[in-house]
Amino acid sequence: MAQVLEFKLPDLGEGLTEAEIVRWLVEVGDVVDIDQPVVEVETAKAMVEVPCPYGGVVTARFGDEGTELPVGAPLLTVAVGSSAEASGKSDSGAGTAEAEPAAADSGSGNVLVGYGTGAPPVRRRRVRPDGLKATGAAPAARVVAVPASPVSPAASAAASGRGTGPVAVVSPLVRRLARQHDLDLRRLAGSGPDGLILRADVESAIRSAAEAPAAAPAVPDEAPVRAAGERIPLRGVRGAVADKLSRSRREIPDATCWVDADATELMAARAAMNSADGPKVSVLALLARICTAALARYPELNSTVDQEAREIVRLPQVHLGFAAQTERGLVVPVVRDAHARSTESIGAEIARLTEAARTGTLKPAELTGGTFTLNNYGVFGVDGSTPIINHPEAAMLGVGRIVPKPWVYEGQLAVRQVVQLSLTFDHRVCDGGTAGGFLRHVADCVEQPALLLRSL
Structure with a gap:
């Protein structure tokens, strides 16, 4: 039996209340040590690597690269214990997948995962806790799980950076490409397995949008027309600089x-x-x-x-x-x-x-x-x-x-x-x-x- 612990985005000090995920340093299924950096985030002050206080097997990640999370939001879950680490190492050659909740142990309040042995690996498709579909090899297993702190629909949506419901995208590169071109992934039909949206699907949609004639909306002459163009969020370091300079101009x-x-x-x-x-x-x-x-x-x-x-x-x-x-x-x-x-x-x-x-x-x-x-x-x-x-x-x-x-x-x-x-x-x-x-x-x-x- 292994205990699954949830690691939340810690307080990074200096009055910071949120951070943007820049780069994940671990994958689901990786074995991590105590205090090993697991994610690189950008705050309003700097880029920092966030270490995990638990050692074990990463069972889930919350949020894609580019997602902005508030302090206290779930970052990842780690299965701790010798059986979890052994499972993570033995499965490394065949791939990994998150455990699915099955039954509750009301006495512990933690996520408990028990793996069976003796059966060959099988390929299974799952929906990860952050709303993403994933595939991986996992041994035929008996899984018993209870969330340590249930995630509300709003928190889950905030972690994924999307609306409610899963989007069939696994690659952070595909999501970033869609964001850069203001594409709604929910409107795309994926050509990959089980409808998975691939990079080729996004690039095809970008080409189609570029080739389509721009239709000017009919608006009254006096109605304001919103300017088109590339939109760059003012957040992270750039957003902090903008706020500080604006305050300086107002007050000094x-x-x-x-x-x-x-x-x-x-x-x-x-x-x-x-x-x-x-x-x-x-x-x-x-x-x-x-x-x-x-x-x-x-x-x-x-x-x-x-x-x-x-x-x-x-x-x-x-x-x-x-x-x-x-x-x-x-x-x-x-x-x-x-x-x-x-x-x-x-x-x-x-x-x-x-x-x-x-x-x-x-x-x-x-x-x-x-x-x-x-x-x-x-x-x-x-x-x-x-x-x-x-x-x-x-x-x-x-x-x-x-x-x-x-x-x-x-x-x-x-x-x-x-x-x-x-x-x-x-x-x-x-x-x-x-x-x-x-x-x-x-x-x-x-x-x-x-x-x-x-x-x-």
Whole structure:
């Protein structure tokens, strides 16, 4: 006998209430260990792998890739116990299938599954708990099962991402393809076994829709016509960024000032540093170190506004965020305690967080708690910008590309490496004099890196 336990989407912290299934890491029938990652999900903060607290055989998965589940919704069920693991391993060569509920054991409140032995494997079609049909080989068995927590029709529909009733689709790729082209799978007739909808069926429907003439609906002249086109849900990381930027625009009376600076000496200092042994120093790391020095002189910009209390809260630590563009959108990883780090330490942490952002492995805690943001939009080949402040922070320093330009240097016209710096700040926390002083100090350090020695 094996006990089947239900694993629900856990609380991922940081106030997150839902997550989207990006990739399943296990299949039904796989044997999993305790704390083994079983699914990769995307939250409003980051991509995370979710480990399962049970060890045993996976008997069911709830939700396709692309489905958004609330915290507490069922993720999968696992049959634990030596007999379950032995069954999962012995059946691995012939395929797997979920157990079907048969009878209740009112005393336990858990799912109990008992497998018989001695009969050859047979092919059977079943409806999985998430409403999907599946096929697999299973031994002729005696199955006794009771759901640990019955799933309501609404919860089952939410887990499958569809309406009530099963859809004859097994492949997540087929479902994703249908979603991308706004196809209702319930209207398709599958050409596979038992009416299973295959990729070829979806592609045929896409071609038919593209070849069919577009019929314009008859509407009164004054009636609004809904714009057609591709619709991309604002959720996950992109949705969180949209919400934060919208809130920033609503609540923060921002202003921007900018200045051109001669970065020739800074680039020469960086080249000298990188000619020595040791890790290479990036321009972003140098600018980050300059920021911490400027914030020590102008702490007003390392603050936030408590609107309910009508107070400005100056923060003792500098947790420096930096904007990073990824395939999943813009994220802002945070270098903790940047004020207490050297340029080399800041550079190493920026490199680590950047790599994690690119691979989608940033933890939610690494994307929150920033007090000031550095935005290097020069990597996109532009000179200037008026960025939106990363709420609830009070300021953001923008850095354009560093390019050769004509410049008056020591009374003579020369070609120098010039960069445009901009500071967008919350006008509630300071006036233009403070903002201008901060920006001027940053520019002075860019032009004369030796000024940083005063704060080291």
